[in-house]
């Protein structure tokens with residue numbers, strides 16, 4: 001068969017519409033999973049803001065607890081100093097003095113620790129701020145992506161409805177016998193194309209060489225011809 005044959009052209013049109021339908025159905029199948037993936041990404045981004053905030057808050061809590069520890073040590077030092085004023089014996093005075101020294105060492109360690117925490121608070125606050133800023137923008141982008149997917153879904157559904165009508169029109173215009181063969185090929189061949197042009201005596205559907213009979217049937221007799229390897233309808237592009 002030649003691609004210029006008017007009857008065959010109707011079959012070619014049906015074929016291209018069927019292929020478009022298949023593509024659209026594949027796209028529709030993928031959209032829900034893509035929406036889920038986008039939602040998961042949004043969740044992860046939001047969680048990472050929360051993590052940064054939690055880190056900052058836990059450091060603030062650590063600072064507060066150090067603050068009260070330091071306060072309590074300083075109160076203990078004052079108490080021991082007051083007791084020093086009251087004791088008479090030198091050993092007792094010295095014992096209190098030793099205790100004061102050890103408390104002061106502890107106080108100084110806690111103060112060093114607090115300074116470190118304060119520096120980390122500054123970093124954590126900045127990290128949380130940057131994270132929130134950056135991630136908020138990223139989440140906005142992802143939300144736009146998700147909206148786009150939902151819109152695309154309804155768009156494809158609409159296009160598909162139109163296309164289904166066109167396919168019905170095409171089917172009604174193709175000769176009965178040709179349609180019967182075409183439908184059978186669609187069932188047998190696992191994936192499109194169902195019609196394949198012949199190039200250099202090769203079927204472009206399965207890429208195998210067809211017999212001389214097939215070539216002669218397609219070109220000379222210009223009949224509806226099937227590839228003797230894969231069963232697809234083969235034709236000559238003119």
Ligand SMILES: [Zn+2]
Pocket residue numbers: 203204205206207208227228229230231232
């Ligand atoms: Zn073939």
